Amino acid sequence: MTITPQNADDSCLINQTVPTGVMSPPSEYLDEKKQLPNQNQNQNQNSTSHSGEDQESQKGRSRSIEDATAPLPSSSSSDRGDDNDNNDDDDDFPEGGLAAWLVVFGSFCSMVCLYGLINSVAVFESYFSTHQLAGYSSSTIGWVFSVYLFIVFFFGVQVGPIFDRHGPRLLVAVGSLLVVASQLILGLCEEYYQILLTYAVLGGIGGALLNVPAYGVIAHFFKRRRGMAVGVAATAGSVGGIVFPLFLQAVIPKLGFAWSTRIIGFILLFLSVIANLLVRSRLPPSTHPVRILPDWTLFKDLKFTLCCVGVWFMEWGIFTPLTYIxxxxxxxxxxxxxxxxxxxxxNAGSFFGRFLPGFLADRFGRFNVITITNALCVVTILAFWLPAGDSRALLIVFAVTFGFASGSNLGLYPVCIGQLCDARDYGRVYSTAVMIGSFGTLTALPIAGALLEIGSDERQGWLALILFAALSYAIATSCFLGARVLAVSWRVKEVY
Incomplete structure (x- = not known):
């Protein structure tokens, strides 16, 4: 029996077909309204007669932008129909409260341990290229950070189903230990292979174990306000990206690189303790079996496929400036x-870029906002970074504007992915998307490093690198726009 999705979170392919004979969920997970006698049967029949003409406008939770400032309505059981029991509904989500916001804070702490370091990668790249790895080419050094980012996102394809089935506790505990150990050991590394194994492999596996639970637990507590909640947690990357570079700038000349990274390791240990205490799941576990390979059936949904391609090129675009600025x-x-x-x-500009677009996305549409912010990234790269040269003022303008525009990238695309599926299967669907994006992170920095070395003049190399970042963002913009068009056509005023 095929069920027509009535909102964005019900549009995932895996939730649209219910085999005959499937038992209904246990009573403790049923909505209280469903346990009452159905007194609105006639209303259901009337609404069903009009469902054909309203299906396209309701699909994807799209609505007019003029109505964006009005509160989002909670769908009642009569609106959803009796056959839609397998899907999460708005009434089941707290959308706030002490317990929900404590989970967001725990997610914030775990994201500092991951994205705070990712947003500080330029400091490590600059230091390694002038000290331990001074004899290596830019492309070779770039592989260290590409492998790190690749492992963080690629291993999510195994982490996601484990999170859906068993929850976040063990994943966050082991991931925290590995991330902390990576920073404590990094100061002892002198050779290329040592840095690769410690920074990229050990730190990457730890980051992969933290990444999916950090986003996934928020999806368990928020639905209508998920963009804002994720945006609040995602500011962790900006906070870490502000604090860690300034800390290393002040401490390395006094204590040396080894003790500087050890102190960062102890800071991450403190944050990890908080994350382990607060991060928890709420929804019942998914019934899908834990599997090593990604769920290829998800790619039958062209919107999901376009999102994955958009994430790939967005990774190319964002990590090039972050690493080489x-x-x-x-x-x-x-x-x-x-x-x-x-x-x-x-990263200071990114702080506001993570929170504000997330807040606006809940009102004006997640895909609408991420399309606009990706287009703004193209504009800032071409308008400010390309002609900057040795102008410090123009570089500061670029840093602020690009930080704001790109700040929403890593915070909004998980929300966009979540809009295409049921929250109980979020880990599996999100991890499949970031698995595809991981190949973008694997190849971005080596390609950028190779471009930097082309031509007889250093200016030609920097020109090629900057244009590479701009073109990557342009393609990502087209992909997210394409997914939106497939959902609500070209109607500009639709919120999606």
Whole structure:
């Protein structure tokens, strides 16, 4: 029996077909309204007669932008129909309260341990390229950070189903230990293979175990306000991206690199304790078996496929400036301290870019907002970074504007993915998407490093790298726009 999805979270392919004979969920998980006698049967029949003409407008929870400022209505049992028991409904989600916001805070702490370090990658790239790895090419050094990012996102394809089936506790505990150990050991590494194994492999596996639970637990407590909740938690990456570069800038000259990374390790240990205490799941476990391979049937949904391709190219676009902006500033006459400060300025702009677009996305549409912010990234790269040269003022303008525009990238696309599926299967669907995106992170920095070395003039290399980032964002914009068009056509005023 095929069920027509009535909202965005019910549009995942895996939830649209219910085999005959499937038992209904246990009574403790049923909505209280469903346990009462159905006194609105006639109303159900009347609404069913009009469902054909309203199906397209309701699909994907789209609505007019003029109505975006009005509160989102909670769907009642009569609106959903009696056959839609397998799908999460709005009334089941707290949408706030102390317990829900404590989970968001726990997710924030775990994201600092992951995305705070990711947003500080330019500091490590600049330091390694002038110290331990001074004899290696930019492309070779770039593989260290690409492997790190690849492992963080690729291993999510195994982590996601485990989270759906068994919850976040063990994943967050083991991931925290590995991330902390990576920073504590990193200061002892001198050779390329040592840095690769410690920073990329050990830290990457730990980050992969933290990534899916950090987003997934929020999906258990928020639905209508999920964009805002994820945006609040995602500001962790900006906070870490501000604090860690400034800390390393001040401490490395005094204590050296080894003790600086150890202190960061102890900071991450403190945050990990909080995350382990607060992060928890709420929904009943998924019935889908834990599997090693991704669920390829998800790609039958063209909207989901376009989102995955968009994530790939968005990874190409975002990590190129994040990794090379410090080296760019140093290559154009600025000292190391000024270059490190530039990264903190970028992450300061990203702080507001993570929260505000997430808040707006709940009102004006998640796909609408991520399409606009990706287009803004193209504009800022071409308008400010391309002509910057040795102008520190223009570089600061680029850092602030690109930080704001790109801040929503890593916070909004998980919400967009969640809009295509049931919250109980969020880990499996999200991990499949980031698995595809992981190949973008694997190839982005080596490609950017190779582009940096082309031509007889260093300026040609930087020009190629900047255009590569802009083109990547342009393709990502087209993909997210395509997914939106498939859902609500070209209607500009539709909220999706």
């Amino acid at each position: 410090v080296s760019y500033a140093a290559a154009h006459g600025q000292d190391a301290n000024a270059a490190y400060t530039l990264l903190s300025i970028l």
